[in-house]
Amino acid sequence: VVEVFKKQFGDSWGPRLQYILVNTIATALDAQGTTLLAVTRMLVDNSYRKFILKQVNDPILYKFWTEEFAQMSQNPRLLAEAVAPIQNKVGRFISSAVTWNIIGQVKSTIDLREIMDNRKILLVNLAQGRLGEETAALLGGMIITRLQATAMERVDMPESERKDFFLYVDEFQNFATESFAKILSEARKYHLSLTMTNQYIDQLPLTVRQAIFGNVGTLGSFVVSQSDASILEKEFAPVVSSDDLVSLDSHAMYVKLCIDGMTSIPFSAKSLPVRYQKFDCKQEIIEKSREKYGMDRAVIEEKIQKWSDQTYSEKGNRSVPINEEPRSTERREYIKPVEKKVEPRIEPKKEEVKKEEPKVDVKKEEEKKKYTIKI
Structure with missing residues (x-):
């Protein structure tokens, strides 16, 4: 950042x-x-x-x-x-x-790691006409830096399981910081493939320029100025000269490919005409994307405004936010609740019923004693 x-x-x-x-x-x-x-x-x-x-x-x-x-x-x-x-x-x-x-x-509502690992598509419109030159450059630089960090997070994944992710950056000189050179030197092992376009070499910082020519595998050039041609001539030598580079026709180019890690002999080519097809689904895709990943602008602005209006005391304590009723700071007397005495339940006493002892016949008992045998 x-x-x-x-x-x-x-x-x-x-x-x-x-x-x-x-x-x-x-x-x-x-x-x-x-x-x-x-x-x-x-x-x-x-x-x-x-x-x-x-x-x-x-x-x-x-x-x-x-x-x-x-x-x-x-x-x-x-x-x-x-x-x-x-x-x-x-x-x-x-x-x-x-x-x-x-x-x-x-x-953020956008998970770049999930996009990268699952080969999803992320389109970012950084048109300077809408955002301004500085804002577009700063936002673009932050996004590219975040993509670099996300690619390096894949170190926790075996290289054989890392899916190729393709990053296309138009007018990349606007986002070419010195840390961008690190992406070029380390992107290959994290399976981050970059396609970068710009208009002339002097737009790039020297460190980025050196990183590009030292790490890129495929290089293509349309018609360029004499100063750029003198630099690019070394990359296309001995097949292409600086005169060849400055005399190219419209849509014509010279290309040097990297095939299976080997650099091919430079050759000439011509770009295909751009074919525009209408699918009438642009607005539908935008709405679906906003519905899934977007947040209500009014809600975001309200939160930011509350943060901006929030004040703090000299000790760094958060004070009462605006539009929020202050809480009473008076000490309230604690009133102990009256405990209800619960009287134990008294079970009614059961009436004792006396059992009558059986009447003994005295005469019979005496007669039994006469016939009792003592052993």
Whole structure:
């Protein structure tokens, strides 16, 4: 993520700015229920920063805020010089209505690992005319970085079970950060195949340019300028010269293929005409996708607005959110409930019935004694 911002900062980028931004983004990721929207707020809202620090488990991050940043805050001029570029660039990015709703969600509804492992299709429209140049570049860079991380997560899967995933990036110079070079060098073993297109070589950073020519298997070139032709000539030599590359007709190209790990001899080819077919299902697919993966925009904006309006005390405690009735803080007297005495149930006494002893006939008893034999 830092590399994505670094590309957009340009000349204002420096070691101190990078150090602050790295720690701020890492803190936002470490705290629970936090998004990138918290980056700019942590830098200027002392109470909110204290609230976030209560959730941080990383001792290095905690030390940065409580010692280094706290010391920097004692010098307003120094703090302004360090924080202003971040507030300017990052703030302009997250204030966009499009990015606000995307990066303002704690959890993504799209599982890139599931898409990659099951060969699903993900289309991302990053047209600069709709999003703006900076917003399109930052969002595209974040998506590509996330795809790179997802591909590397497949290390827990045997290589034989990793399904090929194909990533197509048009005008990729807009998203070509230095970390993009790492994708090119390690993508093959994670079965991530890249197809990248751009207009001229000077659009690319030197590190990315070197990674491309050092790792790509298949290279194709339509008609190019003389400066690009002098660079590409080395890739197509000795079959194709720079003069051949600058004199190509429309739709004509030179191609160098990688077949079973072996580089083929460069050859000329011509692209097929584009065939457009109408299936009349575009809107239906969009609606189904929104129904399954999308969230109500009004619900998202309401949550973000509540977060934005939330205030915190000097100690970093969350105060009562707006539009929520305050809870009474008065101590309520505890009234012990009256215990009902339950009298034991008295069983009625049973009347004792005296058994009458049988009457004894005295005369008969005496007669029996006369005939009793004593043994």
